[in-house]
Amino acid sequence: MREFKPGIIPDVTIRQLTKHVDERGWLTELWRDDQIDDANRPVMTYVSQTEPGIARGPHEHDAQADYFAFIGPGNFKIWLWDNRPDSETYNVYQTLVVGEDRPATVVVPAGVVHAYRNISAYAGIVINSPNALYRGVDYSRPVDEIRHEDDPASPFQIE
Secondary structure, three states, rough: OOEEEEEEOOEEEEEEEOEEEEEEEEEEEEOOOHHHHHHOOOOOOOOEEEOOOOOEEEEEOOOOOOOEEOOOOEEEEEEEEEOOOOOOOEEEEEEEEEOOOOOOEEEEEEOOEEEEEEOOOOEEEEOOOOOOOOOOOOHHHOOOOOOOOOOOOOOOEEE
């Protein structure tokens, strides 16, 4: 089986978010045009709910970058594997915990395998603003996704 070594994948951008709290509740900026490079600029946004203990992934994209926002409810453990042969961090893996207790955005470039699991005792919410339209304009293209979660021999394993 392929070996991965722990480290930081520099093309993955993690930005801690600040919740501005007052008597009405809170507000946080998920992304700003002056804080994202053109290659990862979002073109759509969707929100998903993940039940406690459930994982999504591991999978990767050929061309799409994901711009995840983990703000709560719920906390998530994220696994990242650099699967880009031309990358200086090829075969590096990285894990982190983000969400309600540690709000953050995580930009995952194409070719970086990723997965996340809801580690809370209740349903969690994830927002994603990828840089490509799901299935292209008018849903006219195949899904840009390489799924590894159903392959027991996959080197991309989560606990």
